[in-house]
Amino acid sequence: MTDTNAKTGRFHGLLQSRAIWPLLALALILIVDGIISPNFYDIRIVEGRLFGNLIDIFYRAVPTAMVALGMAIVIGTKGIDLSVGSIAAISGAIIAWRIQAGDPHGVVLFYAVGAGAICGMWNGGLVAILGIQPIIATLILMVSGRGIGMLINLFYGGTNPSFQSDLLQGLSTGSIAYIPTRLIVFAVLFVVVWLVLRRTALGLFVEATGGNAAASNLAGVNAKLIIFVAYVICGIMAGWAGVILTADTHTSDPVSVALYIELDAILAVVIGGGSLAGGRIYLGMTVIGALVIQALTTSILISGLPPEYNLIIKALVVLFVLVLQSEKARRGLMTKLWGKA
Amino acid sequence: MSALLNKKYLPFYATVFVFIAIFLIGGAMYKNFLTTRVLGNILADNSFIIIAAIGATFVILSGGIDLSIGSMIGFVGVSMAVLDSMGWNPLATAVLMLAFGFAFGAFQGWVIDGLDIQPFIITLAGLFLLRGACFMVTINSVPINHEWADLYTDIKIRLPGKGLLRSSAIVMLVSLAIGIFVAHFTRFGTNVYALGGDKESARLMGVNVRRTTVMVYAVAGLYSALAGVVYALYTKSGYPLAGSTLELSAIASVVLGGTLLTGGVGMVAGTLFGGMILGLISTLIIFNGSLNSAWILISSGILLFAFIVLHRFLVGSFDHNRQ
Amino acid sequence: MTSDETQNARVTMRGIRKAYPGVLALDGVDVDIYPGEVHALLGENGAGKSTLIKVLTGALPRDAGDIHLEGRAVHFATTGDAQLAGISTVYQEVNLIPAMSVAQNLTLQKTGGRFGVISWRKARIEAQEKLDRLGMKLDLERAVGSYSVAIQQLVAIARALDEDTRVLVLDEPTASLDATETAALFDVVRALKDKGIAIVFITHFLDQVYEISDRITVLRNGQRVATNMAADVPRQELISMMIGRELGEVEQAFAGRRRDSDGDIVLSAKGVGKKRVLDPFTLDLRAGEAVGLSGLLGSGRTELVKLLYGAIRSDEGTLEMKGGGIAGTNPRASLDAGIVLCPEDRKSEGLVGELSIRENIILSMQAKQGWLAKVSRADQDRIAQEMITALAIATPDAEKQVRQLSGGNQQKVVLARALACAPKIMLLDEPTRGIDVGAHAEILALIRKLCAEGLALLVASSEIDEVVASSDRVAVLRDRRKIGELAGDDITRDNIVTMIAGEDD
């Protein structure tokens, strides 16, 4: 056996950086897009905002990225939250309901995000206080949350009520200085989450709890409280995703809004280098993960292939990204390429 | 006797207790509920979920997870139906499908261990891949019309009362017995527990982690494929959307049955009752029948919550000699 | 070494090299192990002992070098292969499956008939035989994880004692055992030696080295320093080979100097206890005083310490802090009150393996300050660096993941975390488990120094000599009950042993 470390040492710094692989995947997807659709990179200004496929990828990735940020924190505690889609549905139903009831729209926004926080408290309570396994604890809200959304709609007789709100629609589909507002909303949320996590000790506590809850507890970290807070943050982010998605179509559709968003969010976290075994949170990388997924979705939509192919392509690309990211796979490959030379 | 009172069986007893309790409560609330007919229905209607869940129990015991279950059921179903329409014998297709399930599972296991990628994600890719493959096979629902399929569905054992033990329930009970044997009385089974208990220790204690991981997912794939065969024969058709989100029901069955998602702790027999509890919840709601769609969803959640809390309470209150 | 000797060796290792990212753990190590001998492998924390064992037993791939077993070149891909070839190993961090029963742990991968079918009746008999060999009585059906670390250590040893073993490897098997268990283990080891089994033995207890081993190999910084017959190396020389300098003065610095217990009472436990865990006990801790806690395995030392810290909630009695406050409700409150705990089981209760050394060290301190007042990165780096220097933690930098440290260095990180909180009361449960001679002396000296500065100290230890050497007062436990205290000149090995043994029967 020879030492491959020395030979590849020059690349080492580059290859060691976690960020490189998801970014590489993103770049590859975009290059392929450019080949299948010649005017893919065009960016114009339409109706006072930037317009084009590239903008679309950012634009459409926002809800997934929001949920994924919250998910990253929950996963950091070694948990998982399956109920994020349902939370978004509840928050959307509340928006339609309270707007129909005539509340000021700023207050409605507060209710919607607040509902997310309350859902997060419910999940957090089940996991942290009752000690129920996260996947099952959040399954409860996942199952019943969309029912709650439908029920809220039925309160005032609507099945899938639509509404008009300059404020909310502005947040979702509007633009400020050519930039889609939702990107700005997302940027603000990202910065807030980042500050809360990294400028305070919360991030360390979350990671410690996820790494070894018993040890953290003995070290004086209130592990239960930390887990609880993680689910609340996740709920708030899901509430925001509900706002963006519901305002996008200005319709509350609890059955199908944000369907399977939990899977995409978890995928984003993992593509961003997070481990479901807990212990580490990478916020920036998670956003890149969400972009990879959305770039993929957008490419499938513009590819012109029949929809039967969507899932297969998605699966293959996801596999490709994961293999690219797997250190073990790369090491194996390198020994094959250089090791035997 | 002391072995029976062993602490580790507590979650299992609690699950059985909860199951019996709901069955009795349902009987008190609705007429015709507490009958062998309903019991027979629950066994048959949940058979494929429970079969898949037995495989999932192995995976979860080993500390992993398998999300490809539902798609595997769908894929096996459409493949069987399409091959049937091409004149294949159902028995031959069933064997082929079981082999495929085993191989596909083994492949997932190999990627998980060999490339060190998290099982949640690999099997999620498996979920997409197999569901996508369903659409490649056909986008229509295709009937299975072979006489052997009729023969299979005609196998029924009468229970006292009006109940029937249908063929799918029989297959399920047999595969459960095999699952229990493999998990608790073979070296492979013990290795699975060891792997889920502490992977690094298991490795140092001489467990072949690679082989065990591959085998665990292969077994899970085999069980999912069997669930797919049972599902296909149960509905005598294949449908590309069949089995969507069944993996969640399967995982829920496993966990309700007392198995810890973190691995290493649990019993295969618990999965049977976990699955039947889910079936009971649905049946109760149908017997009620007066709820609208919104309340149907909400009450499934509430019932699920109630059972989990009851279960925890039972386990907790019998287990007072914990610190 | 003549080639003749090499021929007879059961295991020969030549030029073994192993690098971790950033660390060359083994750098061309040669070792021969002969049948019927106990070969002690010594060296500082992080010298590479455990790594060598892992390479030998197939737990880690080697980068270079050859291993021959009875003359045949071997290349184990897994530990299972090594087991099949007759190498039984007890690794350093207790490696058992906590949730599985004692019987299952003892027979995992070692029982099963055709098609791997297991008869649990037979397996239980096999398990019982293994326990009998060490004279242990345990509930075979109970989960191994519910036993104390020491019992687990014994189970791991029992597991390794196979009939057809050719080579037995023991990596710090006695780290948490007390004298009785160690004696029982040594009896078995001698019996195995007489049967011609080759035994590799790693420890930091030099007394034990001289008691049992025939040959000694010393490693330092991944290189072999020397191999000698045990009888040929005097103790002082051995120590300087290991740590590369003389130790003498440090060891003398505190021996035999007890202080008067005249400090203020800072923590006072009155009738604190919990049913089925520990009978109510009364104990005062004073500033500037070190109290030792002695007792047999399972006598309740760990429980007592955890009750004081609030990690186990007591159901009777009161814990009064200096100035009248009530302590011991939960770890966080204790921390705020200035109490810290170093738990005995560093793997499951001590460290967050995924996090870096720095993060582990500042964790308690940060928890104490609350989540809003983040310790600045500069302070974190400074504190971590100070601790690394003060405790001589062997690591290239503070950002290394804790789980990548050698066992002894991990133990130091646990201590560092406690020290970083600037506590008033320190509760140490087996604080020197797996720490090398040099560091052991330094840590005891450090503890004494802190004590002199007014710290109150409670040290639970299974090494009676350590208790005798370092305590101003000793509390003795038996059968989950505190049976008495010794102070001043009464603190002698004999007195403690008599008390533990119990003169009433």
Place this chain on the structure above:
Amino acid sequence: DVTIGFSQVGSEGDWRPAFSKNMQDEAATYGVDLKFANAQGKQEEQLRAVRAFVAQGVDAIIIAPVVVTGWEDVLEEAKDAEIPVFLVDRDVDVEDKSLYVSRISADFNLEGKIAGAWLATESLGSCKIVEMQGTTGSAPAIERKGGFEAVIDQFPAMEIVATQSGDFTTEGGKKVMEAFIKSTNNLDGICAAFAHNDNMQLGAIQAMKEAGLKPGEDVLMVSVDYVPAIVDAMNAGEANASVELRSAVAEFIYPVITDYLDSPTDLPKWIVIPSDLHVAN
């Protein structure tokens, strides 16, 4: 009073919840005690529901099947228990037609045809079309696509240039249309958008407006369901046509069943509920 068990597919889109609600609200009027079960799009849940209805001993069973296949065994069980079965919505594929009494429903395939025919007339048989399909593999998606294509295949100059699945949701329709807009360079040369339901069409309208296009003028918009929201869009000139799939169908269904229970007679195997075309003016 008669007790009737109703196994509904799910609650996707605007149309189906309205259908469920209508059936539940109107039950009392026709002296029916309705046992409602929602299968959330899963056949196994429907089979469970039908078996539970049989076990419970209801007087009649209504099924809105998720898929056409796989019904033989349960229908036989219902027949053995002498409980008549009626189908609403889609069909079932069984050899022995005596297993159910009658199907009372609209015709998806016909809906597709109607939409296609309207478009052919409106575009004079020459049109490039973008299509938003329903959930891949679902019966309405397959049949509406089939009916629609059957018509436009008659016209050599009519062609579907892009098709994707919008999963029957507004959000899905919007996303798909956004992609179409980019891949066809602002719907350059596209004359019509056909959506398998109104919800997707509503999403598409939003996407087009956000891209500065004028749905209903630049592009002909035709879809299926005729829910209230599409009526508003048609009044605003943003949608052109929608084929009605009635949701207030209790009045068609209950009388047939109660009459049958009073005096069983042979009913036609398919009682078609008419689908009307609604065109914006």
